[in-house]
Amino acid sequence: GQNIDQPTEMTATEGAIVQINCTYQTSGFNGLFWYQQHAGEAPTFLSYNVLDGLEEKGRFSSFLSRSKGYSYLLLKELQMKDSASYLCAAMDSNYQLIWGAGTKLIIKP
């Protein structure tokens, strides 16, 4: 079957670095997405990886290892506004997104 696993909740300190892990199993693979969702709001796109390696975009970076079925989202210089849920989603062979349940990130001062 198709499955995405990510931690339910993580806590980090303002100014620090946090890494949110995601493992996936899909029928075929057409890329790995990360979305951010603040409470009561729509998910917003953060990153897309289809090749192995690290993609850096400002304070956020995303890594993919296709052979391991593994990705992580790295958030640096954490700010209070980064408190949100982070959703991992893998695109299968039919170009449909298989979603994880999300990781709720709590930032403490």
Next chain:
Amino acid sequence: ETGVTQTPRHLVMGMTNKKSLKCEQHLGHNAMYWYKQSAKKPLELMFVYNFKEQTENNSVPSRFSPECPNSSHLFLHLHTLQPEDSALYLCASSQDLLAGGTYEQYFGPGTRLTVT
């Protein structure tokens, strides 16, 4: 208006009511999606339309009926719903599924539905 809009933002309906959710995208996309989001569960894909044609129906009960009159508009018609259907219903759009590219999906703000 820009992006993806959804109306209404909140809806309370009884189990015998009929209502419709509306989604409109202003991004020039040709694929549109309905998702259900329940607390602490993954987003559940309900329906996909590509160039107005339904390409996916993930075993959704018939009490949910989608309609896509053109590439910019998507409706979800609701009738005789159950309390367990209470959730956030999200609409999204993307490039058409044959265009290539990243297929990133852009979401609307959602309709918070409560069935009483």
